[in-house]
Amino acid sequence: MAIRAPRSEAPAWLGSAAAAMMLTFDVDAEAPLLADDPGHGANAMLMAHQSFGPLVGVPRILELLAEQEVRATFFVPGVTAERHPSALESILAADHEVGHHSHSHPRYVDLEAAEEEDFERGLEVLRRFGVDVRGHRTPLSSASPRTAGLVARHGLSYESTLMDDDRPYRLMTGEGSIIELPPYWGLDDWLQYVNLPVSESFRVKPVADVIAGWQLELEALRREGGLCVLTMHPFAHGRGSRMRGLRALIADARAAGDVVFLTGAEAARRAEADPALAVRELARLLPDPDPAVYPAW
Ligand code: ZN
DSSP: OOOOOOOSOOOGGGTTOSEEEEEEEEOOTTHHHHHHOGGGGGOHHHHHHHHHIIIIIHHHHHHHHHHHTOOOEEEEOHHHHHHOHHHHHHHHHTTOEEEEOOSSOOOGGGOSHHHHHHHHHHHHHHHHTTOOOOEEOOGGGOOOTTHHHHHHHTTOOEEOOOOSOSSOEEEEOSSOEEEEOOOOGGGBTHHHHOOOTTSOOOOOOOHHHHHHHHHHHHHHHHHHTOEEEEEEOHHHHOSHHHHHHHHHHHHHHHHHSSEEEOOHHHHHHHHHTOTTOOEEEHHHHSOOOOTTTSOOO
16 A cells, blocks of 8 residues: 655645635626527526526525635626625625626637626626625636736736646736636536536536545545635525535535635735745746647648
8 A cells, every 4th residue: 555655845825724625606697698698588497597596596605604604705797796786795794705707707718809898897896896806717717818917907816717736826927926726627516516408518416426526626635735626606506405515515624624714815815925836827828839730720
């Protein structure tokens, strides 16, 4: 049996913890479907399915977080804030963090100048509600070469989109540096719990399998000194059995005794203060394919 070598030195951003957990909720509601096709706005069934998030999921999640005494980060698109202001207000009243998640939830990688317009519009809506916006998550994991630079240029401290690590790092964007707090599709409930009749289908997995997988992931990250970023959507996660699964996961993490729960802003602050934090360059992340190797199709 292999004996695991002890971790050389705990990173400063973790403090005395073995791993950090970030509970994040993307309050997408109707936005991604309207961005896909505005005609979906006339689909009562589909719109009702999505509005479950702000109407029922968010209050239920807030209750669970209060019971477990943990703070979370809610990434809210501008259109969701405008359509469901009481959901946003209740999140703020419960002292959770609210982050930027675009205005209309388009695929940023498909946009050019319109990306900045959408970004600024969503930011302006959140600020109108009094949100001190510190971080951003790109809709549909669709970061373009411009996105991280926009986050830096607008004075935000972090982004939680790119997946090239499972620990925080400093990202040099060319327009200033930000902290990246990497999420991971394996820890995203969309791929586990969402199957909509109008978009790409995934096989819905049983709650017990999802939670068992996430528990294993957290266990591994406790050995690696990692950041466990759970990405959840209130329209998908606010249902009875899934909420029970989340409660069990949080309780297990607490019982481990060496997992610290952080909001995105808290994780970014710790990462910024860590002198040994890894540094990466956005330009280095983006290859410029050699046409001799990759001829145009
Ligand atoms: Zn989203």
